[in-house]
Amino acid sequence: MKMLLTMAMAFVCVVTQAQRIRVGAKHFNEGYLLSEMQALLLEQQGFEVARHYNLGGTLVCFEALRTGAIDVYPEYTGTLAAEILKQATLTREQMDSVLRARHALTLGNPYGFNNTYALVMRKRWAKARNIQTISDLAAHPDLRAGISYEFLKRQDGWDNLATAYQLPQLPTGLEHGLAYEALVNGKIDVTDAYSTDGEIAVNDFLQLTDDRNFFPRYEAVSLMRASLPEKAKTVLAVLENQLSEREMQALNAQVLYEKKNFREVAGGFLRAKGLLKETVGGPSVAGEVAAKTIRHLWLTFVALLVAMAIAVPAGIALYWHPRAAQGVLYVTGLLQTIPSIALLAMMIPLLGIGVTPAIVALVLYALLPIVRNTVTGLAQVDPLLKNVADGVGMTRAQRLRLVELPLAMPVILAGIRTAAVINVGTATLAAFIGAGGLGEFIVTGLALNNTDLILRGAIPAALLALGVEWVFGWMEKRGVPTG
Amino acid sequence: MQINTEQLSVCLGDHPVLHEVSLSFPALRVTAIIGRSGSGKSTLLRAINGLVTPTAGRVLLDGRAFQYEHAQAERLNMGYVVQGVGLFPHLTVEKNIAIASRLRHFPGDADARVSELLARVGLPAHYRTKYPRALSGGEQQRVGICRALFLDPPVLLMDEPFSALDPITRADLQREVLRLQQARARTVVFITHDMREAQKLADHVAVLEEGSLIQAGSAAEVIQRPQHAVVRQLIEASLS
16 A cells, blocks of 8 residues: 555656646637647657646646746737736737746747637627627627636626626626537627637627727737747747738637647648648547546546545544544535635645646545545444454454454445545546546537537546446445444 | 452443442352342443443452553453354454454464364354354354453453343353353353342352442352342342
C-alpha cells in the first residue's frame, strides 16, 4: 500500500514537472484551433509540446499561465484589457509592458482577425420586428436573451452592455455551445456570439450592429511567458497577420459542421499557407479513447488510493474518539457539497492546473464516504465480540486488527465503492483544469456542440462506473464471511 | 490460583453496581455467583478480569493485587466464556481456539493443542476448518470453552455459559465442565441464576442482591440454610 502510494506520488510529480512547452487552450472551437496551430508549429521546429486544452475559460487559462502551469495560449486583446487588466482603454503595447512588469508575461503580434463579441438573432425574426442594431433591442423587453455563462460575468459582458444600451431583458445563462441550437429552435431570441463563429454564416443569423461601439477590439494574439525561449517566440510569430475573419469563420465551420477534427483543420490551414511541411492526420478514435480511458482510470485510482490512505486511518481515529467524529464528518460532508467545478476552480490558485489539483479535488470528494463507512463499520461490530476480544486479552490494536477491521470490511468496502463511483464521475470534470481523461471528449463535445464527441466520453465513463460497481460488488461478496 | 475481592465497589457512570463485596474464590474449586438479573453478577466477574475498573477496593490473585495497567497480560491467565459464545465469525474453529497464539508468542505447537482441546470437549477433528456459523449452539459453546482453555490458564471465568442452550445440551455441557475439572482442576468462577446448576457444578456459592453480597458458603450450606429472603426465593424458584 505504502509503496503503491509512493509510486503514485512520484508519477504525479514526473507528469507535472517534465520540461517542455505547454500549450493551453480555452474550451471552445477557435481556442482549440489556434492552440493546435501553435502546438503544430512548435513541434515542427523540434519542441516537445504538451497540450493542456479544455481549460475552463479566461481566468483559468490566465491563472495557469501566470502560475507557470502552461507556457503559452492564444488570447484576445479586448479580453485581456477588460477581464484581466481591468483597463479597457489600454493599447496593445501598453498591455504588453504592464504584463511584463506585473506577471513576466508578453504578447505576440495579432494573427490578423478581430473576433469581437456580438449579439445575434434569427434573421427573419429580427426583420419582422425591425431590429438591426443593439439599441433596437431596448424597445422589445419581452424577447428572451440566452447568454453564455462567461459573457454574463465579463466586464465587457451583459451587465455593462445592458447598462450602456439600457436593455430591459433579464438573461438566462447557458453553455455557449448550446446557445445556437436554442436560438435555431426558437427557445431563445438573442444570444451572444463571437463574430468568427462558424454558426453565424451557416445558420444565416443576423449580427446586430454595435452602434454605440461598446465592444473593444478582440485581436487574437499569443500570450506567453516572457521566459519562453526566443526560438519558440520566433516560431509563434509566423502566425502574424495570417488569419482574416472570413478564414477563421471558415475554419470554425469546418470543425463544427463538417465535424472535422480540429487538429486536421489546423494542420490543413498551416499547410495551405506554406507554414507546415508535413500533413497532419487525425488521431485514431480507438487509440484516443483507450488513452483517455487509461488516464481516467489512473486519475480515479490514484485519488482513491490516496483517499483510502487518509480516510481509513481517520475513520479508525474517529471510532476511537467518537466526540470528534461528529465535527469531522460534518466538515467532510461540507466538502462533498461544494460543486465539483467550483472545487476544481478553487484548486487553481493553490496548485495550478493539471493532474495534481485534479487528484487533490478527487481525494477530497472520496474522503467522506470512506471515513463515514469506516466509522460506521467499526461501530457496528457486535459488542459481544468486542467484549470477548477484550476478555481473551487483546490490546486495542490487536482487537482492531484481528476482529474489528475484518468484520467492518464489507461496510468499509462499500464506502470505497461509493467513493470510486463518485470519482469516475467527477473525474470527467477534471478535463476543465487540464488533467485529461474522458472528460476531454465531453468538454470538447459540449464546446463544439458535437454529440458524437460527447458520447465518445460519456459512454466509456458510464461503462467505467458500472464496471467499478461490479468489481467492488464482487469483492464485497467474496470478501469476509460473516455471522 | 486463589482469588479474593476486598471491599470491591464499582460505579458505572453515577450508578453504583457493586457495593463493598469481599469474597474469596478458593484455588482449584468451582464457585458459583448467583443472583437475579441486575444484581451485579456480571460486573463482579468483569472486575475480576479487569474489563471494568473498580471504583474502590481491589482484586487479589494469590494475594497479589490485579494490575489494571497490565490488564491484557493478566487476562491471558484467565479463560473467559460468555453467554452467546462470541466466536469470531470470520475465523475458522481452529483460529478461534488458537486466537491467543496471535496475541503473544505461543511456545508450544498450536495445532496440536487445538486437536487436543477438540478431542477433550468431544468435537470431531475435522471441525477445525469449519466456520462458527456451520455449528450448532452447543458445539459453538464447546469451541468457546476450548478457546478459553487454549493457554491452559489457572483461572476460568464463565458468564452464564449455558443459559442460552436447550436443557439437554445444557446438561451435556455441565457434565463436560465437571469432567474437565476432574481431569485438570483450576479455579472456576461461573455466573448463573439457576440454583440447580449451582448445586450441580459448584463447591461454593455466593449470592448477590442489588450489588451487595448477601450470603456465601459451601453450596450445601447455602441451600440448606438460606439467610435472606432473596436466597430463599432463588432456591424455591430453581429447586421446587
